[in-house]
Amino acid sequence: MRHAVRAVVALCLLLTATVGCDVQARREIAAEKKATEKGPPPPERIAESCEVDGRPPRIGVVPINLQALFFNQINTGAKTVADAAGAHMQVVNGDDDSAKQADAIDNLVAGDYDAIIVDAVDTEGIKPAIRRAKAAGVPVVAVDATVDDPAVATQVGTANAEGGEQIAAELLEMSGGKGGIGVVGALNSTVQNERQKGFTDAVTAGGMKIETVVDGRNVQEQAQTAAENLLTGNPDLPYAYATGEPALIGLAAAVRSQERTDDIEVVGWDLSQQAVDGLREGWIAGVVQQNTFTFGHAAMNAAIDLACGRSAPADVPVPTQIVTPANVSDYLYYLEK
Structure with missing residues (x-):
């Protein structure tokens, strides 16, 4: 009889947990749908038009x-x-x-x-x-x-250098200022070089070390190849930083292909579906979103x-935001063109 009672209790607990999880999942889906439907913020102003040589500008x-x-x-x-x-x-x-x-x-x-x-x-x-x-x-x-x-x-x-410093501060707090970092950059991009420098100066001043920098050239496929090489050459690398959207997409793909989602934490720039997936799973810890x-x-x-x-x-x-696993559902409209 006791075994039967225990079984019934266990079943009830399981059903309660399942229903609770289902309710929570429904709430999250509803919140994400609301954020997506809300869309990006509208323009604060619309410039007054004119005619130039008898036609619109x-x-x-x-x-x-x-x-x-x-x-x-x-x-x-x-x-x-x-x-x-x-x-x-x-x-x-x-x-x-x-x-x-x-x-x-x-x-x-x-x-x-x-x-x-x-x-x-x-x-x-x-x-x-x-x-x-x-x-x-x-x-x-x-x-x-x-x-x-x-x-x-x-x-x-x-301010790209300052954005690099901002995400560096997030990583320093998370890591306690310890650990090596791999960087997937775009060395042909002035903007991303500024982000890399701001980040590098901040993390090294905070006690961390840049182990390797690879060049994705602002192209997703090249960034993935560069990130694959970065991870293969540094199998124990605990942290990685991507300086732009193609770099972060390429790095995310490399992390997944090498099954590193449990032993590396990533920060970077600019949301994409791949970045949102990583944020939801927790191994992407922060994204600078412009x-x-x-x-x-x-x-x-x-x-x-x-x-x-x-x-x-x-x-x-134009200000930036830091998107984290905790607030990512508020920024899903950035997945729309």
Whole structure:
């Protein structure tokens, strides 16, 4: 009889736990659905449009590439403002190539575009093209990547070195300032080099050591290969840092393929489905998330103002957030283009 009672009690406890888990899962799904449906924040303002030579202003946009969600979201934010203002927007893919970006700017100037937005692959290499645009009377707005040149009319972006320091502080607190770190970077990207330096300076000052840096060149497939080599060469590596979306996606793929999710903790930049999965499972501990849609809003507003002969701020800072396993459900709209 006692065995029967114990069995019934055990069954009841199991059913209670199962129902409890089911209720919790339903709550989490509902919260995530609500966050996704809420979508990205709307533009804080819509620039007043105008006519240029009897037509709406024409704005050219030259992103780094059209592969990463990050750049597509900047484009989406820009298009939201352009559509609301009645401006024409044309996107020309930079394809991770500074020379292609320079050609795109020259072609947009020749095509009578009234302002140009560029996210530069190489912030030094793009300067001559920006100067030529200014000389032709076409203002240029730099977004994301900081182009330090007086020919840039407006700079919209994040303090990348400070963002690196911010995620480094998270890792230092988590690790107690001990342990080696592998870095998956993009050495051809000025922006990601700034993030790498800010992070490296902070973690080394806090007592940690950068073991190895590999170059993913801002391309997912190359980043995965580089990350595979990093993990293979450092089988006991406890921590890893990725400086951008392709780097973090490549690193996540490498961690999974080598079955390292139980013995490595990862931090990095920019949400993707792969990053969200890792955050939910807990082995990705933190992601620096930039307000990509706001980048686009602010850049397009500045471009329209400039195209219409109005002034625009020289610098428009856009804040970042740290996404963690605890708050990831609040940021799922960043998975949408």
